[in-house]
Structures are given as structure tokens and as C-alpha cells.
Amino acid sequence: MVVTVRSQTVRRCVTESGYGPGMTKMILISAALAAICWTGCKKGGSEVTLNASGSSFQRQFQEVAIQGFTKTTPGVKINYSPGGSGKGRQDFADKVTDYGCMDGLYKEADLANVKGGPFLYFPILLGAITVSYHVEGVDKLQLSAETIAKIFQRDIKKWNDPAIAADNPDAKLPDADIVVAHRSDGSGTTEQFTKYLDAAASGVWKLKSGSTVQWSADTQAGQGNGGVAQIIKSMKNAIGYVDLPDAKAAGLAYATVKNQAGKFIEPSSASASAAGEGIDVQDNLTYVSVNAKGDAAYPITAPTWCVAYAKQTDKAKGTALKAYFKYMLTDAQARIKDINFAPLPKSLADKAVAQLDKIQVP
Amino acid sequence: MQLSELHGHKQYADRAFRGLALGAAGLVLLVLGLIAVKMTQRAWPAFGLGFFTSTQWSAPDGLFGALPFLWGTLYTAAIALVLAVPVSLGVALFITQVAPPWLKKPMVYLLDLLAVVPSVVFGLWGVLVLSQHFGLGRSFLTAGVILAIMIIPIIASLAREVIETTPVADKEAALALGATRWEMIRASVLPHSKGGIVGAVMLGLGRAMGETIAAALVIGSALGQITLNAFAPGNSMPAVIANEWGEAREPHRAALIALAVTLFVITIAVNLIATTIVQHSMKRSHGT
Numbered sequence: 001m002v003v004t005v006r007s008q009t010v011r012r013c014v015t016e017s018g019y020g021p022g023m024t025k026m027i028l029i030s031a032a033l034a035a036i037c038w039t040g041c042k043k044g045g046s047e048v049t050l051n052a053s054g055s056s057f058q059r060q061f062q063e064v065a066i067q068g069f070t071k072t073t074p075g076v077k078i079n080y081s082p083g084g085s086g087k088g089r090q091d092f093a094d095k096v097t098d099y100g101c102m103d104g105l106y107k108e109a110d111l112a113n114v115k116g117g118p119f120l121y122f123p124i125l126l127g128a129i130t131v132s133y134h135v136e137g138v139d140k141l142q143l144s145a146e147t148i149a150k151i152f153q154r155d156i157k158k159w160n161d162p163a164i165a166a167d168n169p170d171a172k173l174p175d176a177d178i179v180v181a182h183r184s185d186g187s188g189t190t191e192q193f194t195k196y197l198d199a200a201a202s203g204v205w206k207l208k209s210g211s212t213v214q215w216s217a218d219t220q221a222g223q224g225n226g227g228v229a230q231i232i233k234s235m236k237n238a239i240g241y242v243d244l245p246d247a248k249a250a251g252l253a254y255a256t257v258k259n260q261a262g263k264f265i266e267p268s269s270a271s272a273s274a275a276g277e278g279i280d281v282q283d284n285l286t287y288v289s290v291n292a293k294g295d296a297a298y299p300i301t302a303p304t305w306c307v308a309y310a311k312q313t314d315k316a317k318g319t320a321l322k323a324y325f326k327y328m329l330t331d332a333q334a335r336i337k338d339i340n341f342a343p344l345p346k347s348l349a350d351k352a353v354a355q356l357d358k359i360q361v362p
Numbered sequence: 363m364q365l366s367e368l369h370g371h372k373q374y375a376d377r378a379f380r381g382l383a384l385g386a387a388g389l390v391l392l393v394l395g396l397i398a399v400k401m402t403q404r405a406w407p408a409f410g411l412g413f414f415t416s417t418q419w420s421a422p423d424g425l426f427g428a429l430p431f432l433w434g435t436l437y438t439a440a441i442a443l444v445l446a447v448p449v450s451l452g453v454a455l456f457i458t459q460v461a462p463p464w465l466k467k468p469m470v471y472l473l474d475l476l477a478v479v480p481s482v483v484f485g486l487w488g489v490l491v492l493s494q495h496f497g498l499g500r501s502f503l504t505a506g507v508i509l510a511i512m513i514i515p516i517i518a519s520l521a522r523e524v525i526e527t528t529p530v531a532d533k534e535a536a537l538a539l540g541a542t543r544w545e546m547i548r549a550s551v552l553p554h555s556k557g558g559i560v561g562a563v564m565l566g567l568g569r570a571m572g573e574t575i576a577a578a579l580v581i582g583s584a585l586g587q588i589t590l591n592a593f594a595p596g597n598s599m600p601a602v603i604a605n606e607w608g609e610a611r612e613p614h615r616a617a618l619i620a621l622a623v624t625l626f627v628i629t630i631a632v633n634l635i636a637t638t639i640v641q642h643s644m645k646r647s648h649g650t
Contacts, residue, residue, distance in 0.1 A: 056608075084608025086615075107611060184583030186421075186609030194422075208422035211609035214585055221583035221595070223605070 046075055048320045053081040054088020054101035056224070057188050058304050060245065060339050061125055062101065065332040069324050076320045085188045086211065092119070092307055098321060101306040103188030104211075105286055116309040120359065121285050122325055122352050125333075126276050126342040128267035129193050129300040130247045130254035133239040134232050135159060135174065141255040142167045142264045145200035145291075145299070148257070151239060152180055152197070153207055154216040159237060167258075174237070181231040181240030184221035186211040192302035193241045196290035200260070200299060226250075243302075244268070245340040259299040260291060271298035272342030285352060301342070311360050318361030329353050398626065405620035407613065413620060417586050419602075421610070426617035428624060433588045434502065434598040435625070438577065439570040441506025441592065442513060446570075447563055449510075450517035457518075458525045459547060470522070477515035484512050485576030493580050500582035503592040508576050513566035520565065524558030524643065525551055557643025564636030568629050574600035599625045 052062070059082040066078045081087075085102035092100030093114040101124070106114070131148060133141060143151075147163050150156040156163055160173040183190050194209035207213040215221070220235065222228040225246035232238045233250050244267050247254050256264040265271050278294030279287045289303040308325065312318030329352050333343040344352070408426055416427025457469050488508040498504045532550035541549060552559075582595020583605060589596075599621045607618055 086607070086609040086611060104611075110612065184578075184605050186606040186614075188609060191609070208420070210420075210422035210614075211611070212419075212421045212606050212614070214418065214420035214423070214425075217584055217586045219584075223579070223583075 047077060048075060048316045049077045049079065050098045050317060050320055050324065051079050051081075052088075052097050052099045052101065052306075053083050053091045054097075054306075055085045055103050055188055055304055056082040057085075057103050057127060057243065057302065058082070058101045058124060058306075061332070061336060061341060064335050064339060065324075065328050068332060068335065069327045073320075073323060076324070078324065084186060084211075085191075086186065092116075098317060099306050099308045099325075101304065103302060103304045104191055105305070116311075118310045119307050120310055120355055121305045121307055122329065122355065123285055123287075123344055123348055124304050124306055124328060125336050125344060126272045126289060127302045127304065128244040128269075128272040128298050128342065129189055129196075129241055129302055130244055130252070130267045131239065131257060131300070132229065132232050132242045132247045132250075132252040132254040134235065134252070135176075135237055138171050138173065139253065140168075140171065141253070142258070143255045144258040145197065146204045149197045149201035149205040151178060152182070152215075152241075153205065154180065154218065176237045179231075179235050179238040180215070180219040181222055181228045181235075181238050182215050182219060183212070183228060184223050187224075188304075189225060189241065189243055189302065192290055193300060195288070196300045199288075199291040241300075244272075248340055257299050259295075259297050260293050261295045261297070263295055265296065265298045267298050267300070269337045269340060269342045271296060272301045273345060274298065275301035276342065276345040276348065281348060281351070285348075285355060308359060310358055312362065315362050318359070322356055322359055322361065325356055325359075326353060329356075398623075401619055401623050401626070405616055405623045408617040408620040413617075417588065419585050421606075421614040424613045426614075426620075428599070428617075428621055430586050430588050431597050431599045431602050431621065432624070434581065434596040435571050435600070435628075437502055437590075437592075437596070438505045438509055438581065438598055439567055441502060442509035442570045443563065443567055445507065445510035446514045446517060446566060450514050450521055450562075450566070451559065453514070453518040454521035454525055455547060455551075457522050459543065459551070470519070473515050473519050473522070477519060481512055481573055482575040484508050485579040488576060488580045499593070500580050500595050501593045502581065502596045505577050505581040505596075505598070506592070508580055509570040509573055512573060512576065513570050516569060517562045517566040520562035520640075521555070521559050524555045524562065524640075527558075528554045555643070557639050557646070561636045561638075561640030561643060564632055564639065568632040568636065571632070572600060572625060572629050574604045577601045578604045 059080070062080040062082075066080060070076055070078065085104050088100040088102045089106055089110070091097040093110070095115050105121070131143060135141070143164070144167055147156070147167055150163060157178055158175060159178055160175045165173060188211065190213065191209060191211045194207065194213055197205040198209045207215070220231050220238070222231045222240075225243050228240045229242045229246050229250035229252060232240045232242065232252055242250070242252065254267055256266045258264050274294055275289055275292035275297035278292040278297050279289050281287045286305070287303060289301045291299050292301060306325070306328070308321055312321065329344070329349050333349060336343040343349070413426060413428055414432070415429060416425065417429050418425040418427045419430070453473070457466055461469060485508060488504060492498050492504050492507060493500055498507075528551045532554065533546055536546040536550045577598050578601035581598055581601050583597055583601065584595040585597065587594055587596045603618050603621055606614070610618060
């Protein structure tokens, strides 16, 4: 509304009566653009394109897997758009994408809105969520679930609080205010972290579980795992939850967390895999992986799945989809340790591969 | 070609043009109406239960109160206006009254160019320079400053256009009576352009309230903050929508869409008032 139009072409169109050279130019340009769009829109030959969206937790893995798969399987193009698990669920239900990836399952009420009929959950990997901190002079920190819950809901406000000291008899904790960092954006990481606190500190944790929760006003919010990592790194006496790859990338120190067996476990690819061994897997391959049983299990281990429709409608796409899922569950699992996530326990991966047979391709 | 043939051709073209223009206008109204209806439909469950009075925002509890975000949107927009209006007016007056002709054209061009820079660029600059380097942190103030920078080009260029329409005779009359340049501006330029400038400011206000990415990056994303302390972190409606949409499940989504509807209504209202004022002022200055 404010920008005044100075285009020479349009001015000539308007001032000259009838079809002058300006108008001809415009028609030719429009025709050329239309022709380009048309050829671009036509399906290119034998190439199959799979579209997917969802969990940003899985983004790195999807990138690695897509790269590996498309190198060995020419003629297939896969686009993964990491807009969040919520978006992944919505897009898949609306049949906008061919497969979706999510850290949280569909709720009962939402199942009715899934347009493509019955679908299957395929577990993909496990990821450790660290409790990272920045306190000078404290190299090792041990925390139990109740202490973590009290810190993050601001019942404990100082580092030398008796509850933290009880978990850490040998540590020199400063008399300083704790700066709590959490996510400003909706996040599957938040959902799993709060789910863990709900399960492991059930009498103590008040904020319940969700992709966003009502954090106290005197806390810091960061965008993405990277944003929270940055807050912890730059602010003294900060503590926050960051997934393992981002915590390592930012060089943060993280705490060992007490698991159900009573042992303090360090977050790592191995301890997250150990958590995988101790989970109760349902028939449809869904499970809760936080607060897992087992001596070596890391208690804040997050699950993540990809979903696909049981009845595929396109032969080429269906075949490509099955092949890619197989790749994710077999060859790609070997590369998961390199990106600091944990591969699925063999029994679970085998179950998932067996479930692939349930996908019918026309 | 016979005269009657020529005449008929022009009439047909004329009617076709009218139909096309009417259709386009109708389409715009239809789309606007559809957006309003569809979004209100989806947002409906969130609107009861103290949506505009509660300060709670807890997704797992299903409690959604928009008051702190409403405050954040209005407060940052107010800060932006307080900073932007004097600067924009200064720029507009400088370009029209003070600048030598060789400087005027490039400045106008530059100003219009600034208005089309995507807001995410300003947002990123705000995070890196204002927030981190200058240590302003993430707060209402930082967001207000970024918004001010974004709306100055809009307000300044519209104000400039309005000021340009001041009749030269009025200006020369003031100067002839011995007024200094500033007195001339006060006596003939400003009274004439008052309405248009107010309209320009309100258009800038509308834009400031809707800025999403830039606000989301520097406002601090704190919940429940209703405070006049400009250095405190806060939150605004577009920032919340941008941050929380990707992972939201149903009752939460309805609440976010309700925020969008609220923003829609407020921004339309502001823009309508502004357009009316600008039109009214233009009409007066052009004498029609």
C-alpha cells in the first residue's frame, strides 16, 4: 500500500492505448514463467519422491539415513522437514506426507482424524536427555529425580541446598542462586523430560507433562536444544535439560542421574541402549522409555518413532518406503552411535523389521 | 477500421475489466471472511473460561490465559512507537524540507528498500548485536527497539508522502511573513499533514503488533509476566504462536489459534482506523 509502483513496463502498459510494446513484453514474460512452472511441475520420469515431516529430535538421524539410503538406491528422493512432532502427526494424519516421525504417540481422540486408515509405529532410536549445568568447581554432579523436580519447579533455589548436598556428599556446592533454563518453543524433549519427572518423582513434580509446561516466571527460556545449551554455557550457576548431541557439541558438563535401580548413571549412547533393554514393548511396538528398569539404564531416555500406513496406495512409493524403513532399522542403526544417539536393542529392531511385512504395497 | 467497430471493442474491454476487478475484490473479501470464520471455528473451545483474563498458560492442565501475551504485544508495540515516531517524523521532515535535491532521491529509495527487508534479518541482528553484544538481554525493551527499527521505514515513507502534498503556497506564505524554517514547518506543514501522519503511525502500530520472528527471538519467552519493567523478559502473541505451534496437541492448538484470531481482530481494527484517517486527510489536502 505504501510502496509506489515505479515499474517502467507497467507504466508503459497503462499510458499507451491498446497493446503497445510494454504489454507484449509482459505477456511474453508471463508465458515464459508459466512454461517454466509447467515443466517443473510435471513428474520427472522414474524418480520417486517421499515426503516426510516431524520430530526435530530425529533430524540429524534422518539426514544421515537419507544420505546413506539415496546413495545406494538411485531414483529415490526423500525430503524430511523437521517442524516438530505435532506437525509430523498432523501432516501424516492429513496425508500430506508419506511417513511421519514423532517423539510422542497419537492420543486416542486424534486417531479418528487419521485419514489414511490403519498405520504402524516403527521405533527408530533412543536418545539421552542430559541435565546439563554450569557451576564452577563442581566437576561431578549426582542428582535424584526428586531433587531434579524440585530444582526445575523452583522449590530449591540455591546450589548449596541440603537436598543437592545429600545427593553429592563430596562436592563443594556454592552458595549461589540456581538459574533454570528450559525451552521457549514447544518440544518433544520437554515432553519426555517432564514425563520422566512425572513418573520418577510423582509425588513431588507439580507441573505435569507436555510439549510446553508452565515454568516459573523467574526462569530462562531458550529456543531449541541449542538455545538452552547456549544459556547454560553463558550463564553462571545455570542448569537445564539438553539432548546429548547438543550438550556434547556445546561442551557442557552434565549430571549423572539416579535410575530406578538406585544407581547414578551417566548419559551416553551405551546407557541409553541399556535403557532400551529394560522397556516394556507393546504389541504395536510403542513403549515408555523414560524411567526404565535395569542397573545400567539411563533414566531420561527418550523414544522416537516413524509411522507409515499399512495399506500403501502407490506401488513405486510404497516399495521405496518399505526399503527406506528397512534401511533405517538395519544399516542406518550402525551410524547412530556416531551422532551420540543410541541404536535400538537388537530384539526391538528385529521386531520392527518383521512388522514391515504388514505394509501392503499394490 | 470503421468507427463503430473501434467503439464496440472498447466497450467490451471495459466491461471485462470491470468484471475482473469486481471479481478480484470479491475474492479478497471472500478469502478474508473464510479465514476469519474457519479460524474462529477452530479456536472456539479456547475462548471461554477466562481466556482474556487469566495469566495461566499450562498446556498439560488445559489452562490458557492470553492476558500476559496481550500485554506483551501492546507493551512492545508501545515502546516501538515511542522510539519510532520521533525518528520517522524527523526523517520525513528532513527528506522533504531540509535535504538538498541530490540527497533526496537516494534517501527515498533507501527508505523504501528498508521497508522490504524480511523481519527475521532484523531479529537475528537484534539477537547477535543488541541482545548479546550490547548486553541488553532478551526483554520487552530489546523487542521494542527491534520493532521500532522495523516500523520506521513504513511510517517515515508514508509520512513523507503526506508531507509532500503540503501546498507550496502555504509554505511560501509562512516564509514570506518572516518565519524560520522550523516555524514554517509548525505553521503550514504539520497542521496540514497531521491526519496523514497519525494514519501512518497507526499503520506502523499494526505492523509492530504482528511481527513474529523478530519478536520471538529477542523477547525472552517468559510466562505470566505482566510488568512495566521494560528490562524483564516477556512474551507476545505472535511469538508464542511461532514457538509453540510445531509441537502442540489439540486443546493447546485451539488456544494458539485463538491467539491468532485475537491478533487478527486487533490488527484489522488498527489498520481500518488508520486507512480511514489517511484517506480523510488525503481527501482534505487534495480538495476533492
